[in-house]
Structure formats: structure tokens, C-alpha cells
Amino acid sequence: METNPIALDESEEGVVVVLVEGEHDIYTAPTLRERLEEALGRGGGVVVDLTGATFMDSSILGALLDARRRAQEAGTGFVVYVDADVEPGVQRILDITGLVPVLPVVNGRDDALAAVRETQDPPAAASPG
Amino acid sequence: METNPIALDESEEGVVVVLVEGEHDIYTAPTLRERLEEALGRGGGVVVDLTGATFMDSSILGALLDARRRAQEAGTGFVVYVDADVEPGVQRILDITGLVPVLPVVNGRDDALAAVRETQDPPAAASPG
Amino acid sequence: MIERPEVRLSMPARAEGVGVVRQALAGMADALAIDPGILADMKMAVTEACTNVVVHAYTDREDEGASGTLDVDLLADEAALTVAVRDEGSGLDSPGGKPALGLGLPLIAALSDEFEVRDRDGDGGTEVLMRFLYTREQDPAEAHPIGETGWEPPVDPE
Amino acid sequence: MIERPEVRLSMPARAEGVGVVRQALAGMADALAIDPGILADMKMAVTEACTNVVVHAYTDREDEGASGTLDVDLLADEAALTVAVRDEGSGLDSPGGKPALGLGLPLIAALSDEFEVRDRDGDGGTEVLMRFLYTREQDPAEAHPIGETGWEPPVDPE
């Protein structure tokens, strides 16, 4: 029984959703890094759902930023999302660190999936023009 | 902003519902005693809703048992209720203390209201027979 | 007193401290991924022990405002979490404030897999030690039913 | 170090302790009926200070297994909650482990109404003191914006 689970949801075509629920800090950051690694390894886009997170600190931001960098290097879409019910503390760390330019945070699952699929479009497909 | 509120709901005819939410122990027991006092002072039946309680200890049981005794002395209906979603710890203390004979605990608001209204029926009304 | 506790908490023996201990315990249980039912039992037993310190330990003190201390040690080993709740009060056999329901110690017995209440050597005061297995073979509430402690629900006036 | 703390916590400086401190803080905030937004800031700032102890304070120790201590004092006065996070480590200017994002101290500055980081006299080690008003006149994140600490988000490779 995990109080603060991190799960992979692979029900979406070509995208892995990483569900982060509960409190996350330096203690669970290594698990998050593993799950993100796993999600990136699938080859499709990666969406991180922070809607169910009740706490996150800078160790978690660090894990997300590293994953985002690796996704970009691999040409993979990577998007984080929350929704209107997100815990104030989670929204707060995203707001005050001004990370949004480097870590795209969108509202809701649908927008997140759309955004990641857009980035995901292999630029190679458009090149023979 | 109360994290562990105790509120009186007077929307029901002739019955006051005492809503106990969050964690309750020796620190909030005096507040619960006051609220129960207030509810009993209304003259109608009293229903205590523990459905939203996430923790309660023997100080809270003590407050409930005292209120129940006073209600009986006053010929007032007094019923405690939970529902199927009640926190395991709250159900646990009710179960293992074997209090149900002295502290009626029913399932759900409707049954609680029905039970309290039944006790509430003034026996005097039936006496001139 | 636990020799090398993992977490030690120390605070004045006041009602508002009991929730601090309970939530710190929940934080520790989180890291140990303790079963929610067992955590609920831990919370209740530890709350009862802390409440006894607040209510009974320091009733002999003249000065109402100044309270004694409430100390709690938490130690996780491979099989169980051990909790020690300590005070520097007047001890178990002192008059110790008006008894409440009398449910505290019976609840501790019913919710823990092992427990011990003892007068502390030296300084005086009381210590309650509780051990909670992560995996239970038997429900401790069946092994130590409250009815068999001599405790009875208050009699119905009817 | 707070002279007469209300709650004192002491534990080994390990990752799993940070949640214990955070939840104990939440328990204290419950009793004080602290505004949820301010509590969220407290939790984050205190978490960052504790994480620094876990990550940086004891990196000079040969023995990986044996960690130093993480001590936290909480004190509520009429206007504010003060938190002191202390270690007995190598101090701020020591090599102190590989820097992470570098967001810890900037976040503490942005989330508390007052803070101080200092080397401890005597035994060595570091102490971070943070004060959180119950009622704010200004958002501390506006008074001490993270952008003005020199911290910048890692550059986008594009």
C-alpha cells in the first residue's frame, strides 16, 4: 500500500502518463527519476500529471527538469499538467520559480496530451519538402 | 480557516446535526463538548455525524457518552452515525470498545434522523389512554 | 527510553502537542509504507499514551501554567515500530488527576502487539512502551479484548 | 537554536526524516489554525532546509552509513511561527556535496517573512532560522523574488 504512489498510465496512444500522487520530496525523488526514465524509454511522448500531488519540493523540480532536458535531447514531447484543483503548494512552487518557460505546465489532461503530441510530431516527417 | 471543524446543521426539522470533521482528540474535545451542549440546548433531538471525522480518541468518546447520558436524562433523542466510507480508525474505536449498546451508532443520515425522531416522540403523548 | 531512537520529539505536555506527535508518526509511517489499518491503531494508541501525560502526569504541580515535558521516541526495526512515550511526572500510582473513561490503557493494550507501562527509575515519571508489527498474525484487539481488562461501558440509565 | 522551543525534533539526517518534520509541522499548524496557503509555504521552506542538511551537511563523513543529526525546533508566538533547522555538519562554506538546482536557499527566502542562515558557533554545523507570520502584509515571494537572488532556470537547449 503506497501512500505516495507514482504510476505509469499507458492507456493513451503513443504517450505515457506519469501519475504523481501524494507528498514528494528528496525521499521519493529517486523513485520519480526511475519512473520518468522508464516512461522516456517507451519512445513516445511523456506527460506528467501533478494534479494528485499534495506536496513537491525542489528535488522533484530537479527530477522533472532533468527529464525534460533528456526528452528534448531525444526529440520527445514532455509536458507537465495540473488542473484547477491542484494543491496550492504545488502551484506555488511552479509559479515562484518562473520555470514555465523551461518546463511547460498546462491545464488538464486533454491539453497536455494535445501539447505533447504536437511536440512529438517527428520534424523529420516534414523535412522532405 | 478551521482544519478540524465542528459545526451545527439546523436544516432538519426538530433535530440538530453536529458535524464532526477532521482529527479530534483532547485538544478539540472541549469544543465538541460545547457544541454538543449547544445542540442539546435546542430542545430537539441530536444527531452526531462522524462520517467526516478522520481521527477520534477516547476523549471524544467521553464527550459523546456524556452528551448521550444528558440527552437520556432530558428524554431527548441522541444518535451517532457514520457511513460505509468512514475512516477505518473511527470505526475501529467504536467496534473494539463495545460501546454500541450505550451509544447507538447507525449507518447514514436517513437512518440516524429516523432513529432520533423515534426516541424523540414524547412518551407523554401516548399516556392519556 | 529507546537507546538509539530514530526520531525523538520533545514538547511541553499540553493538549495541542498530541496532534504534533500523531502527525510526526504519520510522516514516519509514510516512509515505511505502513498498512493504513495498522497506522490507524498506532495513531490511536500513541494518542492515548500522550493524552495520559497531558491529563495525569503533572497534576501535582502547583503552577497550572508551567507544564512538564512530553517526550516521544520512535524506532523502526525490520519487523515493527516501537514507540516510547515518557513524562517526568508524579508516576502511575500518584493521585494523578481525575480518571476519565478509563479507556486509555485498555485501548493501548488492544491496539499494540506488545506494551509495557512502567515507573521510570531515577527522575520519576512514567513511560509507556508500545510495539506495532508491520504484519500481524493476529488482531491485538482480539488478543487483548477491552472487555477482559475489566473495563465496561458506562451503564445505560434505562 | 531557539531558547525555549515548543516542539523539538531530533533524528538522523536521512531522506525519510524530512517528511516526519513536515508532518509534525502540519500538526502544529493544525492547532494554530494557520492559513492553508501560509502552511504550504512553511512546509516547502522547512523541507528545503531539512533537505540541505540531508544532502550537504555530512558529505565529509567517511562512513556513508552513519549520518549526523537533523534537529528542528518549532516555536509559536503571538504573531509568527519560528522554525530552526540545525545540523552538526561541515558548515556552509565546505565543499558540501554536489549542488543540486541551487533553489533551496532562494526558496526559503521567497517563502518566509524573515530568514537567516549561519554557521553555528562551537560545535560547527549550520543553522537556518525561518519566521512565518500568521497574517501577511506582503507576499514574501514578491519581497524576495527568486529571480533577484541570481538564480535562473536552467537554459532551454533549443
Ligand SMILES: Nc1ncnc2c1ncn2[C@@H]1O[C@H](COP(=O)(O)OP(=O)(O)O)[C@@H](O)[C@H]1O
Ligand atoms: N503518564 C501518567 N502519569 C500519571 N498517571 C497516569 C499516567 N498514565 C495513566 N495514569 C494513571 O492511570 C489511570 C488509568 O489510565 P487510563 O487507562 O488511560 O484511563 P483514564 O486516562 O481515562 O483515567 C489514570 O486515571 C491515571 O491515574
Ligand SMILES: Nc1ncnc2c1ncn2[C@@H]1O[C@H](COP(=O)(O)OP(=O)(O)O)[C@@H](O)[C@H]1O
Ligand atoms: N546545511 C548545510 N550544510 C552544508 N552546506 C550547506 C547547507 N545548506 C546549504 N549548503 C550549501 O549551500 C549551497 C546552496 O544551497 P541551496 O540553495 O539549497 O541549493 P542546492 O541544495 O540545490 O545546492 C549548497 O550547494 C551547499 O553547498
